[in-house]
Amino acid sequence: MLDSGTILTGMGVGLGSVAAEVFRVKPVTSLPQAAKHSGDEDLELENLKAAIAAVSLEMNALAEEAGEISAEIFEALIMLLEDEELFETASAQISQGWNAGTAFINAVEEYADVFAGDATFEERLNDIRDLARRVAASIAGISLGLDIPTNGRFVIVGEDFSPADTAQFTEAVVGVVTIQGGPTSHTAIICRSKSIPAVVSCQQAKDLVDGMQVLVDPVGDRVVVDGQESDITEALSFIAKSDNPIIPVRANIGSLEDAIAASASAAEGVGLFRTELLYLSAKTQPTKQAQAASYTEILKAAPGGPIVVRTIDAGSDKPVPFLDMGDEENPALGVRGYRLIENHRDFIVDQLESLEIAREQSGREVWVMAPMVSTYSEAIEFASLARKAGKFKVGIMVETPSIVHQIAQLAGVLDFISVGTNDLSQYLFAADRMNPALGALLNPWQPALLRALEQIATVSQKAGVSSGVCGESASDPAFAVVLAGMGFQSVSSSRSQVGIVRQALSSVTKEQAKEVFEAALTGLDADQAKSAALAALATISAK
Amino acid sequence: MATIKGSITVLDPIGLHARPAGQIVKLVKESGLEVRIGKAGQELAKANSPLRMMALKAKTGEELNIEVDSDDEVLATDLIAQVQEFLKG
Numbered sequence: 001m002l003d004s005g006t007i008l009t010g011m012g013v014g015l016g017s018v019a020a021e022v023f024r025v026k027p028v029t030s031l032p033q034a035a036k037h038s039g040d041e042d043l044e045l046e047n048l049k050a051a052i053a054a055v056s057l058e059m060n061a062l063a064e065e066a067g068e069i070s071a072e073i074f075e076a077l078i079m080l081l082e083d084e085e086l087f088e089t090a091s092a093q094i095s096q097g098w099n100a101g102t103a104f105i106n107a108v109e110e111y112a113d114v115f116a117g118d119a120t121f122e123e124r125l126n127d128i129r130d131l132a133r134r135v136a137a138s139i140a141g142i143s144l145g146l147d148i149p150t151n152g153r154f155v156i157v158g159e160d161f162s163p164a165d166t167a168q169f170t171e172a173v174v175g176v177v178t179i180q181g182g183p184t185s186h187t188a189i190i191c192r193s194k195s196i197p198a199v200v201s202c203q204q205a206k207d208l209v210d211g212m213q214v215l216v217d218p219v220g221d222r223v224v225v226d227g228q229e230s231d232i233t234e235a236l237s238f239i240a241k242s243d244n245p246i247i248p249v250r251a252n253i254g255s256l257e258d259a260i261a262a263s264a265s266a267a268e269g270v271g272l273f274r275t276e277l278l279y280l281s282a283k284t285q286p287t288k289q290a291q292a293a294s295y296t297e298i299l300k301a302a303p304g305g306p307i308v309v310r311t312i313d314a315g316s317d318k319p320v321p322f323l324d325m326g327d328e329e330n331p332a333l334g335v336r337g338y339r340l341i342e343n344h345r346d347f348i349v350d351q352l353e354s355l356e357i358a359r360e361q362s363g364r365e366v367w368v369m370a371p372m373v374s375t376y377s378e379a380i381e382f383a384s385l386a387r388k389a390g391k392f393k394v395g396i397m398v399e400t401p402s403i404v405h406q407i408a409q410l411a412g413v414l415d416f417i418s419v420g421t422n423d424l425s426q427y428l429f430a431a432d433r434m435n436p437a438l439g440a441l442l443n444p445w446q447p448a449l450l451r452a453l454e455q456i457a458t459v460s461q462k463a464g465v466s467s468g469v470c471g472e473s474a475s476d477p478a479f480a481v482v483l484a485g486m487g488f489q490s491v492s493s494s495r496s497q498v499g500i501v502r503q504a505l506s507s508v509t510k511e512q513a514k515e516v517f518e519a520a521l522t523g524l525d526a527d528q529a530k531s532a533a534l535a536a537l538a539t540i541s542a543k
Numbered sequence: 544m545a546t547i548k549g550s551i552t553v554l555d556p557i558g559l560h561a562r563p564a565g566q567i568v569k570l571v572k573e574s575g576l577e578v579r580i581g582k583a584g585q586e587l588a589k590a591n592s593p594l595r596m597m598a599l600k601a602k603t604g605e606e607l608n609i610e611v612d613s614d615d616e617v618l619a620t621d622l623i624a625q626v627q628e629f630l631k632g
Contacts, residue, residue, distance in 0.1 A: 072562070076593075079565040085592035114598050121597060124561045280604055281552045281627070318604040321552065 002207050004226040010177070010202025012218025013188045017232045018155070018175040018197045019215040022208045025146050025158035025165075031133060032140050034106075037099040048090060048100040051138040055131065056081055062167035073127075073163050073186070081131050086111070101136035108132040127186065130162035148173060155216055157208045160200075166190040175216035177205045177223055199223050236537060238477060238500070238507040245505030246513060247484045250492040251303060252470060256294075259301040262495045266502050269305020269365075271418065271492020272470035273298070275351065276314050285322045285347065288354050295358030299366065306365045308418060308470070308492070310397065311351055313337050313371040323347060332432065337372025337397075338382060349385060356390025367393040369418055374400040376409055383413050395465075399423035404456055411463035418492075419456055421471030425449055444473035445526040445533075450482070454517070457487035468492060477504035482533055484510065485517030512540050547611045547619035551580075553601045555632030564596035566629040574622055577612040 002008075037044045056078050063074035080086070086107055093103035108128055115121035137144050146168050148156065155175035158165075163186050169176075176198040181187050191198035197216045199205075202223055208214065215227025219235045250271030251262035255278075262270065278294055279286070286294075299307055314320045315336025316328040323344050328334040341348055352368065359366040370382040373396040386394045395416035398404060401424070407417060421444055426433045428449060431441040453469070460467035468490035473479045475497040481504050483491055493501045508516070519536035523529025553559050571578045571590045581587035581599065587610060588595050601607055609626060611619035 076561045076565040079568060079593050080561065083592045083594045085595050111594055111598070115600075118600060121560070121600075124597075277554075280554060283550070314604075317602075319606070321550075321606055 002212070002225045006204075006225040008177075008199075008202050008204040008208075008223040008225070009221055010199040010205070010223065011182065012221045013191050013198040013200060014195060014218045015235050016195060016197045017215065017217045017219065018153075019213065019227055019229065020153040020155045020174050022210055022212045022214055023149065023154035023156050024208060024210050025148070025156060025161075031136050031142065032101065034102040035099050036097045036102075037094070041094055044094045044100040044103070045091060047139055048087075048094070048104060048135070051100065051104075051135045052081060052087070054138050055134045058134070059131075059164065062164055065167055074167075077127055077131060077163060080128055081135075099139075101139040104135045105132045126160070127162055130164060134164065155214055157205055160185060161187045161190075163190075169194075169196075175214075176200075177202055177208070177214070177216060179203055179205050234538070236478065236534060237541065238504040239541060240503050240506035241508075242506050245502050246508065246510050247488065247505060248305070248490045249480070249498055249502045249505060250305065250308070250468075250470075250490060251495045251498050252492050253298070253302065253495070256298050256301060258495065259298045259303075262498070263301060263303040265303065265495050265498040267303040267305070267493075267495065267498045270302050270307040271468055271474075271490060273302075273307060273309045274313065275310060276312050276318065276320065279312060279314070279320045279322075280318070281321075283321050285350075288350055288357070291351065291354035292357035292361070295355055296361045299358050299362035299364045302364070306367055306393070308367040308369060308395075308416075308468075309355055311338070311348055311368060311370050312340065314340065332426065337399075338370040338378055339372060341378075341381070349389065352386055352389035352392075355392070359390060359392070365393075366390075367395060367416060369395040369397055369416070371397045371420070372399060372423075373397065374402045376406040379403070379406070379410055380413060397423075397470075398456055399427065401428050401452070404452065404459070407456065407459045407465065408463050410465065414465050416466040416468065417456070417460055419453065419467070419469045419471060419488075421449070421453070421469060421473040424452065424471070428452055440526070443526040444471075444476070444479055445520070445523070445530040447521070447523055447525065447529055450486075450517075450520055450529060453483065453488075454486045454521075457483075461487055466490075475501065477501050478516075478530075478533055478537060480504055481508055481513050481537065482517045482520050484508075485513035485515070508537075508540055516540070544612050545614050545616070547613060547616055547623070549609050549611075549620070549623040551607050551609050551623065551627045551630060553603055553605045553607065553630050555630055556603055557632065558603055558605075559596060559599060559601040559630065561593065561597060563629045563632075564593040567596060567626050568593045570622065570625055570629070574618075576619070576622065578622065578626075579610045580607055580626075583608055 063071045090103045090107035093106045148170050149172050150170045152172050153174045156173050157177045160178045160181035178200045181200045215224040220233030224231050248268040250269045251267035252272040253259050254274040316325045317331035319325045368386050379396050383394045393415040397420050398417050399420040425442045429441040431438040467488050469483050470492040474491035475493040477500050480491050480501045516536045520529045520533040523532050578590040579587035580590045613619045
């Protein structure tokens with residue numbers, strides 16, 4: 001039994017909170033054990049077909065109730081359920097003697113092996129497994145209903161909820177807690193879209209039982225037993241105290257659509273224009289005229305202010321069809337970004353010259369930078385190529401730990417640097433960005449990253465090189481304040497975050513931002529650093 | 544019957560996942576044509592099963608070969624263009 005006041009930590013979904021009674025979803029009536037059939041294969045095939053059709057109908061009915069967001073999910077699920085290849089795989093299982101229900105579950109598991117280790121597919125796999133259970137239950141005549149009350153107010157607690165489960169949520173569901181499942185699980189997506197406060201991945205929730213009162217507090221990433229409204233963690237709110245942020249907030253774009261959308265935001269220019277999207281789908285190298293025309297269109301549409309263009313950032317993991325890149329053992333550590341200069345100098349020069357034509361035709365202020373620069377020599381070489389090609393401000397991305405130690409020597413050579421925090425983390429911590437198991441090492445609040453960033457801001461300032469951050473972390477409003485506190489001179493956020501990041505940077509003075517950064521430095525791990533920074537921000541906004 | 548060949552690139556940031564796989568199979572079934580998709584250098588797979596499409600495990604930026612059995616070249620080219628649309632994410 002959990003004591004009153006016990007705090008169960010998980011991952012919060014949404015900003016609202018709610019206190020209500022626990023309704024523990026019953027563990028599903030167990031399905032019959034795996035079993036062989038009596039020898040009539042045709043009958044088993046008939047049974048399987050009928051069950052698939054029945055579950056498919058059930059899903060269709062749920063889709064209609066569930067509304068637009070889920071409808072698309074259900075449509076995809078129904079297609080998987082009725083997949084011909086899955087049916088053939090199940091038929092083969094029946095031929096081996098397994099009964100219809102067992103055969104279908106086994107068939108899904110054959111695919112589970114194919115998808116194992118691939119995080120994106122694994123979450124969907126759970127949805128497909130749920131379908132297989134439903135087919136088996138339908139054959140066995142068992143109901144998988146959740147029996148959620150229709151009246152009252154309840155916090156629903158369970159392992160995790162499949163699309164078919166969440167479609168059964170009634171009006172009485174005012175909060176959700178799951179033991180498994182992550183922030184991108186189906187439960188999280190549905191709760192976010194329906195504004196139901198939820199905490200997912202909360203392992204201690206297994207001890208919650210019917211009748212207990214809990215507070216679901218997503219902002220605090222926690223569930224509090226017998227929690228009251230006074231226990232709710234306040235969402236950090238930023239009240240702008242001046243019209244202008246302490247440093248400019250630019251937007252990240254990759255296409256004409258992005259440029260148009262960004263110009264509707266409050267962004268001051270573009271801090272990162274990713275150019276590779278223009279090339280990834282091209283079979284042959286576009287002519288200089290074609291490149292210049294695309295760039296002109298995008299530059300004209302971009303929000304007012306300087307536009308920082310990053311030259312092609314491709315590699316064997318992100319191949320451009322017309323540049324021969326070959327396969328590599330470790331693409332993240334291989335020939336990518338500016339390293340393409342070795343074999344594709346003409347292409348990079350072409351890109352810079354196309355940009356110069358676009359700069360002249362659009363009349364915009366264009367800054368160019370190269371990604372994945374790791375030595376002084378590379379930086380010098382790029383700067384000379386870029387200055388020869390056009391009237392740009394010239395800079396580099398700071399993503400590799402090695403270049404941090406040569407920024408000071410680049411005084412007078414570069415106009416600016418821009419930090420890509422995701423890649424810098426990946427290389428600083430030797431942690432593959434694509435591996436979901438290493439997420440904690442890639443947390444931007446890691447003290448070592450904070451210190452590395454401060455070093456970059458400081459040496460850039462001393463070298464007279466303007467510094468900015470365009471990585472993912474600059475889209476987090478609290479982190480953007482910390483970056484300003486370190487001395488960075490601009491941030492660039494994903495366009496949906498521009499407004500809130502601007503507001504955060506308008507709610508503090510430069511000195512206050514520095515205090516927030518110094519508070520973050522007291523943390524010995526990422527959680528402590530973040531909590532300390534948020535506490536400092538809360539104190540400032542209370543003033 | 545003629546076979547029209549083309550190539551498509553996965554641009555969806557999550558790769559060839561459930562939704563585009565479903566969209567492709569739905570389109571292929573509605574067209575009534577036999578369509579095959581696969582990685583360069585590998586045997587192509589019939590595009591009539593979303594699971595088989597997902598099992599290609601095609602990642603963002605990866606180029607895939609596509610073949611459509613049809614004597615109507617315009618129809619086949621349109622279909623390939625539409626499949627490419629689904630892979631834009």
